[in-house]
Amino acid sequence: MIQDVSFTKTTYACLPHKFEAGTPNIAGVVSFKSAINFITSLGLEKIKLHEEELLNYATDKILQINEIKIYGNAKNKSGIISFILKNTHPYDVGLILDKMGIAIRTGNHCTQPIMDKFNLPGTARISLAVYNTKEEIDICMNAIQKAKKMLL
Amino acid sequence: MHTIDKIQQEIIDEFNMFEDWMQKYEYIIDMGKELAPIDQKYKLEKNLIKGCQSRVWLHAEIKNNLIIFYGDSDAIMTKGIVALLLRVLSQQSPQDIISSKLDFLDKIGLKEQLSATRANGLASMVKQMKIYALAYNN
Numbered sequence: 589m590i591q592d593v594s595f596t597k598t599t600y601a602c603l604p605h606k607f608e609a610g611t612p613n614i615a616g617v618v619s620f621k622s623a624i625n626f627i628t629s630l631g632l633e634k635i636k637l638h639e640e641e642l643l644n645y646a647t648d649k650i651l652q653i654n655e656i657k658i659y660g661n662a663k664n665k666s667g668i669i670s671f672i673l674k675n676t677h678p679y680d681v682g683l684i685l686d687k688m689g690i691a692i693r694t695g696n697h698c699t700q701p702i703m704d705k706f707n708l709p710g711t712a713r714i715s716l717a718v719y720n721t722k723e724e725i726d727i728c729m730n731a732i733q734k735a736k737k738m739l740l
Numbered sequence: 741m742h743t744i745d746k747i748q749q750e751i752i753d754e755f756n757m758f759e760d761w762m763q764k765y766e767y768i769i770d771m772g773k774e775l776a777p778i779d780q781k782y783k784l785e786k787n788l789i790k791g792c793q794s795r796v797w798l799h800a801e802i803k804n805n806l807i808i809f810y811g812d813s814d815a816i817m818t819k820g821i822v823a824l825l826l827r828v829l830s831q832q833s834p835q836d837i838i839s840s841k842l843d844f845l846d847k848i849g850l851k852e853q854l855s856a857t858r859a860n861g862l863a864s865m866v867k868q869m870k871i872y873a874l875a876y877n878n
Contacts, residue, residue, distance in 0.1 A: 591790065602790055605860070677815035679794045680769075683858075687761055695793055709795065709814055738766055739816060 593700050635718045639667040642716040646725045650714075653729070655736060659711055667716035670697075673732065676739045678712040684735040685712075690728050744836055747828050748844035755848035764848070765817070772820030778812035789864050794818045796865060800872040806831050807876055809869060821850070821862065829869050837873035842866055 589601040589608045600606035627635070646669055650656050655674040673681050682694030695710040696703045703710060714728065742750075758764045782799040789796040794815030801808050809830040811822040828844065829837050845851050851859055 602864075677794055677818075679815040680817045683817050684765065687765065738762070738769060 590698070593698055595701060630718065638718055639716055642720055642722065642725065643667045643669070645722055646714060646716060646728075649725060649729045650732070653732060653736065655740070656732075659706060659708070668713055669716075670711040670713045672708065672711055673736060673739070676735075678710045680739055681712045681732070681735050684738060685728070685731050688731045688734070690731050692728075744828055744832055744840045748842070748847075751824060751827070751844050752847045764850075768820035768824070769816050770820070771823040772813075772816040772818070775812070775819055775823040775826070778810045782810055783812070789861070789868055793858060793861060796822060796861070798822075798865065798868055798872075800869070800876070802834070802876045805833055807834055807837060807873060809872070811865075818861075822865065825865060825869065834873040834877035838870060838877060 589605040591599045591601045601608075643665075647658070650658070650669060650671065653673075657672050657674060659670045659672065660668075672678065678694040682692055685692055693713045693715065697711070697713065716725075754767075755764060758767065778797050778799065783797050787797045787799050789798055794813050796813045796818060797811065799810040801810075807830065809826050811819075811826055813819040813822055824844075825842075828842065829840070832840075845862065851862070854862060
């Protein structure tokens with residue numbers, strides 16, 4: 589497990605975590621067949637369209653919350669929204685969303701140099717995939733509103 | 741002066757009054773907001789606790805054989821947890837801190853709510869406070 593990553597030096601977590609080796613992903617290898625079948629039954633083009641639709645929908649929704657700033661607005665970006673709820677730490681947002689059954693990622697996403705560039709402690713990040721729905725995005729937005737109420 | 745166990749019981753009683761996790765979280769957030777920020781001169785790399793997702797600074801001084809802890813975090817929930825730890829362990833003797841058994845974190849249901857990495861961070865904070873106590877225990 590890693591502690592810090594930068595261009596000059598990489599350091600590892602304290603013992604014993606630095607030697608965390610991990611079990612080979614046996615279940616993953618076995619289930620890979622089902623995953624491939626699932627993808628091919630839908631078709632990549634359809635998956636891409638669905639993700640784009642979700643991304644556009646979620647981006648519109650999240651920007652309706654005044655205190656949100658999105659980091660990363662590249663054209664043709666994939667289905668993620670990296671954001672900051674102003675005057676809060678992404679960790680706090682993630683902790684509250686987690687409690688409401690919504691899994692997002694928080695932290696520096698192993699990209700400390702770009703976080704330093706933006707002078708951020710990290711971001712909160714919503715990832716959207718083929719199996720997500722607009723309804724789930726609505727639930728997530730309500731949860732962010734609730735987190736905002738609790739934190740600000 | 742309150743003993744460590746008495747303060748732990750006070751906190752357990754306070755948390756028992758809450759009906760759901762949201763009230764508990766709001767309480768922790770409030771404690772985080774109320775805890776005075778640590779003096780800028782202690783906000784040093786060497787005072788950072790390793791293993792926390794958010795940054796946590798801890799500094800300790802000894803006065804009349806009592807250790808005074810100062811703590812801070814850039815995340816408000818974490819800062820609230822730091823405030824709880826300070827309430828229990830600050831202004832106590834090194835010996836009492838070393839021999840203390842901090843079970844209030846389990847009893848208020850905080851540990852079970854934290855993921856493994858977050859629980860590691862919490863364990864690191866407690867460990868660091870005990871190391872300070874060991875160092876001052878002369």
